Amino acid sequence: MDTILVCPHSLEGVFTAIYIAYRDKMVHDNTHIQTQLEQELETQRVLFSEYREIQPDEELFGKVRRTLIERIGWEVYEQICEAMAMEKPGMADSVYHTVVKALSKGPNTGCYVLQNLTDPYIHKVAMASQNVWREIHHLMGFVRFEELAGEEPILYSQIGPKNNVVTFLAPHFADRFPMENFMLHDCKRGIFVVHPKNQPWYVRLEQGVNSIILPPVTKEEETYRELFREFCQSIMIQSRRNDKLQRQMLPIRFREFMVEFS
Amino acid sequence: MVSLTKEQSVQEKLKILTDAAKYDVACTSSGVDRRGTSDGVHGNGIGNSINAGICHSFSGDGRCISLLKILFTNECIYDCKYCINRKSNDVPRASFTPDEVCKLTIEFYRRNYIEGLFLSSGILYNPTYTMELLYQTLYKLRTVYHFLGYIHVKAIPGADPLLIEKIGFLADRMSINLELPTAEGLKNIAPNKNRKLILGPMRQIQNGITQSKNELAVYRNAPRFVAGGQSTQMIIGATNEQDYQILQVSEGLYQKFGLKRVFYSAFVNVNEDKALPATIGGPPLLREHRLYQADWLLRFYGFKAQELLDEQHPNLNVLLDPKEDWAVRHLEAFPVEVNRADLHTLLRVPGIGVKSATRIVKARLSARLTFEDLKKLGVTLKRALYFITCNGRMMYPTKLSEDYIVRQLTDSVKRVNFGSDGMSYRQMSLFDDYHVNAAPDIITLKKAAGGEF
Numbered sequence: 265m266d267t268i269l270v271c272p273h274s275l276e277g278v279f280t281a282i283y284i285a286y287r288d289k290m291v292h293d294n295t296h297i298q299t300q301l302e303q304e305l306e307t308q309r310v311l312f313s314e315y316r317e318i319q320p321d322e323e324l325f326g327k328v329r330r331t332l333i334e335r336i337g338w339e340v341y342e343q344i345c346e347a348m349a350m351e352k353p354g355m356a357d358s359v360y361h362t363v364v365k366a367l368s369k370g371p372n373t374g375c376y377v378l379q380n381l382t383d384p385y386i387h388k389v390a391m392a393s394q395n396v397w398r399e400i401h402h403l404m405g406f407v408r409f410e411e412l413a414g415e416e417p418i419l420y421s422q423i424g425p426k427n428n429v430v431t432f433l434a435p436h437f438a439d440r441f442p443m444e445n446f447m448l449h450d451c452k453r454g455i456f457v458v459h460p461k462n463q464p465w466y467v468r469l470e471q472g473v474n475s476i477i478l479p480p481v482t483k484e485e486e487t488y489r490e491l492f493r494e495f496c497q498s499i500m501i502q503s504r505r506n507d508k509l510q511r512q513m514l515p516i517r518f519r520e521f522m523v524e525f526s
Numbered sequence: 527m528v529s530l531t532k533e534q535s536v537q538e539k540l541k542i543l544t545d546a547a548k549y550d551v552a553c554t555s556s557g558v559d560r561r562g563t564s565d566g567v568h569g570n571g572i573g574n575s576i577n578a579g580i581c582h583s584f585s586g587d588g589r590c591i592s593l594l595k596i597l598f599t600n601e602c603i604y605d606c607k608y609c610i611n612r613k614s615n616d617v618p619r620a621s622f623t624p625d626e627v628c629k630l631t632i633e634f635y636r637r638n639y640i641e642g643l644f645l646s647s648g649i650l651y652n653p654t655y656t657m658e659l660l661y662q663t664l665y666k667l668r669t670v671y672h673f674l675g676y677i678h679v680k681a682i683p684g685a686d687p688l689l690i691e692k693i694g695f696l697a698d699r700m701s702i703n704l705e706l707p708t709a710e711g712l713k714n715i716a717p718n719k720n721r722k723l724i725l726g727p728m729r730q731i732q733n734g735i736t737q738s739k740n741e742l743a744v745y746r747n748a749p750r751f752v753a754g755g756q757s758t759q760m761i762i763g764a765t766n767e768q769d770y771q772i773l774q775v776s777e778g779l780y781q782k783f784g785l786k787r788v789f790y791s792a793f794v795n796v797n798e799d800k801a802l803p804a805t806i807g808g809p810p811l812l813r814e815h816r817l818y819q820a821d822w823l824l825r826f827y828g829f830k831a832q833e834l835l836d837e838q839h840p841n842l843n844v845l846l847d848p849k850e851d852w853a854v855r856h857l858e859a860f861p862v863e864v865n866r867a868d869l870h871t872l873l874r875v876p877g878i879g880v881k882s883a884t885r886i887v888k889a890r891l892s893a894r895l896t897f898e899d900l901k902k903l904g905v906t907l908k909r910a911l912y913f914i915t916c917n918g919r920m921m922y923p924t925k926l927s928e929d930y931i932v933r934q935l936t937d938s939v940k941r942v943n944f945g946s947d948g949m950s951y952r953q954m955s956l957f958d959d960y961h962v963n964a965a966p967d968i969i970t971l972k973k974a975a976g977g978e979f
Binding site: 376379380381382383387401404405406407408409410411419421435436437438439440441442443444462463464484488490491492494495496498499500501502503504505506507508509510512513514522523524 | 536537540541544545547548549561562563566567568569570571572573574576578580581582583584585586587588589590591592594595630633634636637638639641792794805808809811885888889891892893895899902903
């Protein structure tokens with residue numbers, strides 16, 4: 265009989281479930297991890313399986329995290345984290361089985377686990393991580409800040425990414441703008457990344473809040489928006505016009521939040 | 527040159543000087559990794575740079591907008607026939623001041639509109655004077671505004687070498703446009719430029735980069751000279767050079783001058799100059815595309831220009847991409863056994879790219895690959911299936927004959943066709959697309975498909 269461990273859709277949840285699967289010496293082939301979010305997306309339940317709820321535990325999460333970084337290396341660990349940012353059914357289970365495969369081999373081989381793309385679980389994780397990384401990389405470019413008036417100006421940006429990537433973007437922008445106050449707002453998930461000037465960034469969850477009240481934009485903001493729109497228009501070579509290529513490179517879903525398309 | 531018009535606003539200047547800069551191709555921001563903070567929190571400037579480069583937007587022609595691509599001034603003492611800013615043209619002229627450029631860069635950068643600055647310029651008074659203006663701008667941007675983002679600057683042929691050296695320590699990438707593949711072409715079309723003046727600074731920058739790398743090996747904090755490498759650009763289709771010549775020039779530039787990139791720019795006859803060909807059917811985009819494909823083969827796939835083209839066969843095939851074209855002419859090297867062939871051989875198979883080839887090599891360590899797996903690894907089987915075997919078997923029974931494979935490869939409806947209206951995925955027709963008026967006989971067709979035109 266299969267056992268299905270159910271946990272919240274987060275790295276903490278999945279890692280805790282992995283810890284428990286190992287601690288209770290479960291047979292990995294007959295054990296699966298499913299997150300609550302995945303259950304919502306895929307409502308069908310499997311007959312003849314035991315469902316077990318797992319509460320995320322910070323200490324257990326830390327243990328798994330440490331082991332993983334030690335055994336599979338930072339790079340692969342990061343790829344696994346990226347895969348979990350994708351909210352698709354079966355992702356937690358694939359991550360679980362990838363981890364099992366990585367840890368089952370001898371020492372110093374864990375970092376090669378994602379190379380075995382013929383394995384369906386590993387393939388899923390590797391492709392998801394690639395997909396998510398692509399979106400992160402896109403957004404590093406497509407995020408647009410607007411300057412809000414205040415005692416000190418605040419740069420504010422709203423995004424609506426497919427995957428839960430806002431925390432992956434934060435280190436990049438914190439490194440880029442150390443002396444700016446900025447805020448990244450994932451309006452689909454209600455997650456804020458806040459970066460005060462010269463201080464570390466942090467995450468705030470405001471789920472269920474439909475509208476937040478923001479200060480008005482500064483006077484110069486509209487000038488620069490207009491200048492940039494002008495720039496994007498002038499840079500185009502009319503005789504090479506190619507809307508299809510533009511759509512391919514910059515999908516429509518990003519444009520909602522970009523000044524040059526509004 | 528005295529400007530008789532009234533003072534222009536920044537907006538007007540930006541419009542004029544962006545418009546003047548748009549025919550420059552290189553809008554990449556890659557090649558440099560530089561952090562903006564020491565520990566992820568504290569820093570005293572603005573900006574960083576990541577090796578892969580970041581595209582911030584895409585304009586209506588599908589080209590990436592990564593840098594604020596502007597000319598410092600479009601006033602120019604030269605009279606190059608292809609250039610919109612030549613002195614004999616009556617176009618609105620404008621010049622920025624260093625402060626205006628810095629302010630624009632910083633404000634755009636803060637809003638994450640751009641990845642950095644691309645600064646080029648027309649020649650005001652003389653090359654050295656112009657270069658000095660560029661230097662002033664960059665110096666201000668780096669030291670007064672503490673900008674740590676990407677800067678690409680054009681070196682102006684004929685400028686004082688000392689200025690080029692100084693500017694090299696401020697910029698991430700420098701480029702000098704070769705403009706035309708041959709010295710002769712350059713002489714005809716750009717009477718004020720000559721090949722020597724272009725290659726001189728190119729060599730200087732190359733030496734500077736090598737020296738800087740050597741110094742960095744010893745002193746970790748030595749200043750970095752043009753860390754992102756140098757690039758250049760050639761105009762395609764303005765003169766009658768053949769692809770073979772162009773590719774050989776590019777190969778020479780990569781090998782002898784250590785260039786990072788050579789850009790190709792399909793010629794647009796903006797001036798409708800009578801000495802230059804008219805581009806009524808739109809710029810030669812397909813040719814440009816094929817040259818880029820061949821360029822990639824030179825840089826990442828271990829091909830040599832001689833292998834792709836030769837005197838008897840001087841132009842790239844219109845119907846097949848350069849790698850397919852090479853493969854069908856070298857069927858003796860195929861089929862390749864995917865589970866055993868080395869990386870170098872795999873890279874030469876059409877439908878297998880750098881990424882899928884490395885994936886194959888890694889994945890087959892732990893399992894025998896099947897065609898199903900290859901699909902998962904990202905191999906384009908539609909093209910690769912004629913050239914590979916998996917565990918000793920081909921995917922379908924196919925004939926290893928040039929005619930057969932060419933017909934199969936060009937037959938599919940989905941071949942890309944580049945027209946002036948951009949890409950369209952309709953079926954290509956010899957009559958509409960290649961202006962063939964009479965129905966071609968079977969021999970001509972075969973020749974066309976075999977790339978003999």
